[in-house]
Amino acid sequence: MLLRKLTEAFGPSGFEDEIRQVIYEEVKSYGDKIYTDALGSLIVETNMTARGPKILLAAHMDEVGFMIVDIEDHGLLRFRPLGGVDPRILVSKPVLVGKDRIFGVIGSKAVHLQEPKEREQPLELQQLYIDIGAHSREEAEKYIAPGDLAVFATKYEEIGERRAKAKSFDDRVGCAVLIETMRKKFDLPIVYAFTVQEETGLRGAGPVAYRIKPNLALVVEGTVCFDVVETPSHGQSTLQGAGPAISVVDAKTIAHRAFREHIVQVGTKEGIPVQLRRTIGGANDVGAIHLTEMGIISAAISIPTRYIHAPSQMISLDDYDNTVRLLEAVLRSIEQGGFSA
Amino acid sequence: MKDLIRTLTVPSGPSGDEFAIKESILRIVEPHVDEWYEDVLGNLYVIKKARSEISEKTVMIVAHMDEPALSVIDIDEDGFLRIAPLGPLHAASLVGARVVFARTGRRGVVGAEHNVALKDLEFSHLFIDIGAQTQSDAMRDVQIGDAATFAYGFEEVGNQLIVGHALDNRVGCALLIDALQHAQSDYTIVGVFSAQKEVGSRGAKVAGHRIHPTIALVLDISPSGDTPKAERSSLTLGAGVAVKVLDATMVVSKKWSNHLIEAAKNVSASYQIEVAPRTTSDAGAIFLAQSGIPTCGLAIPARYVGTPSQMVSLADVTSAQQVLHNFLSLLS
Numbered sequence: 001m002l003l004r005k006l007t008e009a010f011g012p013s014g015f016e017d018e019i020r021q022v023i024y025e026e027v028k029s030y031g032d033k034i035y036t037d038a039l040g041s042l043i044v045e046t047n048m049t050a051r052g053p054k055i056l057l058a059a060h061m062d063e064v065g066f067m068i069v070d071i072e073d074h075g076l077l078r079f080r081p082l083g084g085v086d087p088r089i090l091v092s093k094p095v096l097v098g099k100d101r102i103f104g105v106i107g108s109k110a111v112h113l114q115e116p117k118e119r120e121q122p123l124e125l126q127q128l129y130i131d132i133g134a135h136s137r138e139e140a141e142k143y144i145a146p147g148d149l150a151v152f153a154t155k156y157e158e159i160g161e162r163r164a165k166a167k168s169f170d171d172r173v174g175c176a177v178l179i180e181t182m183r184k185k186f187d188l189p190i191v192y193a194f195t196v197q198e199e200t201g202l203r204g205a206g207p208v209a210y211r212i213k214p215n216l217a218l219v220v221e222g223t224v225c226f227d228v229v230e231t232p233s234h235g236q237s238t239l240q241g242a243g244p245a246i247s248v249v250d251a252k253t254i255a256h257r258a259f260r261e262h263i264v265q266v267g268t269k270e271g272i273p274v275q276l277r278r279t280i281g282g283a284n285d286v287g288a289i290h291l292t293e294m295g296i297i298s299a300a301i302s303i304p305t306r307y308i309h310a311p312s313q314m315i316s317l318d319d320y321d322n323t324v325r326l327l328e329a330v331l332r333s334i335e336q337g338g339f340s341a
Numbered sequence: 342m343k344d345l346i347r348t349l350t351v352p353s354g355p356s357g358d359e360f361a362i363k364e365s366i367l368r369i370v371e372p373h374v375d376e377w378y379e380d381v382l383g384n385l386y387v388i389k390k391a392r393s394e395i396s397e398k399t400v401m402i403v404a405h406m407d408e409p410a411l412s413v414i415d416i417d418e419d420g421f422l423r424i425a426p427l428g429p430l431h432a433a434s435l436v437g438a439r440v441v442f443a444r445t446g447r448r449g450v451v452g453a454e455h456n457v458a459l460k461d462l463e464f465s466h467l468f469i470d471i472g473a474q475t476q477s478d479a480m481r482d483v484q485i486g487d488a489a490t491f492a493y494g495f496e497e498v499g500n501q502l503i504v505g506h507a508l509d510n511r512v513g514c515a516l517l518i519d520a521l522q523h524a525q526s527d528y529t530i531v532g533v534f535s536a537q538k539e540v541g542s543r544g545a546k547v548a549g550h551r552i553h554p555t556i557a558l559v560l561d562i563s564p565s566g567d568t569p570k571a572e573r574s575s576l577t578l579g580a581g582v583a584v585k586v587l588d589a590t591m592v593v594s595k596k597w598s599n600h601l602i603e604a605a606k607n608v609s610a611s612y613q614i615e616v617a618p619r620t621t622s623d624a625g626a627i628f629l630a631q632s633g634i635p636t637c638g639l640a641i642p643a644r645y646v647g648t649p650s651q652m653v654s655l656a657d658v659t660s661a662q663q664v665l666h667n668f669l670s671l672l673s
Contacts (some may be wrong), residue, residue, distance in 0.1 A: 234415035234423030235465065246484035249412050249427065254357030254537060255486070256381065276485045278414045280425040295381035295547040 004156040007166035012065025012098040013200040053215035053341045058176030060198030066150040075134030083199030088122040094153040104132040154335040162317045169313040174220035205285035209292035215341035223302035238304035241316040243273030245324040247300035252287025349511035353443035355410030355488035384544045401554035404513035405538030410488040414661040420473030441492035447482040491649040513604030515559035526669040545623035549630025559624040561627040563640035576642035579654040580659035581611030585638030590625020597637035600648030604667040610660040
């Protein structure tokens with residue numbers, strides 16, 4: 001199962017080897033030319049001699065994770081996040097550490113031992129550590145060295161009504177959409193890019209855009225969703241189950257108006273539910289792509305993801321299916337000359 | 342110049358949706374230039390060929406035409422619009438502000454939720470009231486992603502001072518238009534009315550890459566420090582155009598700031614030096630483009646930047662105009 005395979009693979013920003021190999025196995029029979037660039041992004045070129053605008057489809061394959069920076073005398077591991085993680089969500093979470101993926105837990109003082117004042121304060125990164133069950137530095141060093149990585153240990157599961165939870169829907173869900181799209185045939189030159197280091201500052205996408213020089217770029221993302229109790233409409237950003245969300249403005253991009261409106265029109269015409277992303281917070285690879293060279297017409301299509309950048313992220317499988325449908329419909333419309341760069 | 346500036350403060354130019362101001366600028370400059378085009382980010386490029394055919398050198402003059410804006414992120418069932426800022430705006434200073442939507446011209450007022458102290462006010466407490474009764478009523482004129490800017494008039498205050506909501510940076514646009522109309526140079530002039538400066542000089546970044554000129558000059562507003570307990574600044578209203586030496590985005594090579602100072606001396610224009618470590622401009626995005634671009638700048642000092650009532654001295658505008666013309670005529 002594609003979403004399980006992709007979300008359970010290991011790949012914190014800058015260390016995407018495992019997830020890249022997993023994706024490579026999925027895509028190797030579809031591309032005319034498949035390669036990895038200097039930063040580590042996986043690039044799959046298809047149908048490059050076809051007429052029509054050259055299209056870049058991008059999804060980042062890295063995930064938020066942790067780097068081990070020190071081992072304490074008693075064998076506990078100090079760590080720092082790679083990417084934006086709220087330290088308040090870390091306590092007691094299971095993680096997988098190092099190249100052997102050994103089990104660890106992010107520990108802290110039990111509630112019984114905390115002073116009343118301590119209980120009122122969220123724990124800071126400095127107070128947290130990863131416990132891999134080692135009783136001394138020497139024992140821990142047999143398994144782990146500073147510079148090793150860790151990710152949340154969450155397994156993919158389908159729950160409730162057409163929902164799924166996993167550790168890294170941001171943005172393995174986008175990678176899955178790209179892989180499914182690649183299996184369809186388009187009479188367009190399309191380059192699929194699985195980018196690196198998005199979570200540490202959109203670093204992988206710019207060099208990809210510079211190399212490919214596309215006429216149009218589309219990024220598929222997992223984006224914020226907070227449609228939960230007592231959140232007013234203007235605080236939700238997106239609604240789970242209401243279809244793919246089209247970006248209007250975020251921290252790094254003001255979307256290209258004609259292109260984003262075209263995407264919404266295609267969705268409406270094909271009977272695919274779409275929504276607009278209702279926040280200016282957050283950013284994605286479009287931020288780097290659209291400013292490349294002389295500027296590139298770009299848009300972002302996102303799957304609403306509750307509890308993003310946390311161990312158990314949640315998506316609607318209907319939103320996923322509708323994103324796959326929408327992306328195909330948009331590409332068909334471009335194929336038929338419905339939107340030109 | 343005063344009338345030109347007045348004309349340019351009328352159209353709305355929210356970052357990312359600059360079509361209205363762009364159209365006004367184009368209408369004025371088109372008869373004076375050899376060529377024009379736009380790009381993906383919304384920049385307007387106008388080309389005025391060198392007076393002789395010999396030189397292949399280009400000077401790119403950049404003035405951003407956008408202004409900070411309020412982007413609609415949600416429309417509630419009663420027709421109130423929830424907003425988020427595009428560019429440097431402060432929530433508390435917006436309560437009661439009158440705004441206009443660039444796309445449809447629909448007007449509105451910024452309101453705030455009642456139970457929040459002014460000092461705690463954030464954008465999530467603000468909304469725009471466009472006088473709509475329902476969500477569907479509001480959506481006839483405004484959609485999510487539309488942007489509104491301040492809607493205030495242009496006034497003259499005291500002697501030689503002007504006040505307006507978008508003098509930052511329609512004053513720079515006016516100076517660029519004036520140069521395209523009247524200045525002579527042995528360099529081809531590429532005028533760039535840049536888009537999306539207020540959200541991080543995004544237009545300037547791609548303009549620098551596209552044009553890769555011999556030299557770039559940025560025209561912008563810079564906050565002055567001559568009001569009671571103002572933030573420290575070397576700039577004073579009325580003391581002349583400011584020659585950029587340093588801002589938050591770049592340090593200007595002495596060679597080029599000295600050229601501008603020479604130009605000021607040549608025309609006996611008063612000038613001052615801009616050392617503004619907290620002021621942003623398009624200069625930084627341009628000089629890092631491609632293999633690097635020599636970049637300099639002229640700034641017009643202004644009071645109350647970021648508010649609906651920005652104040653500029655016409656004497657400084659005149660001095661900028663003279664310095665720019667002389668600088669361009671001496672390029673060879």
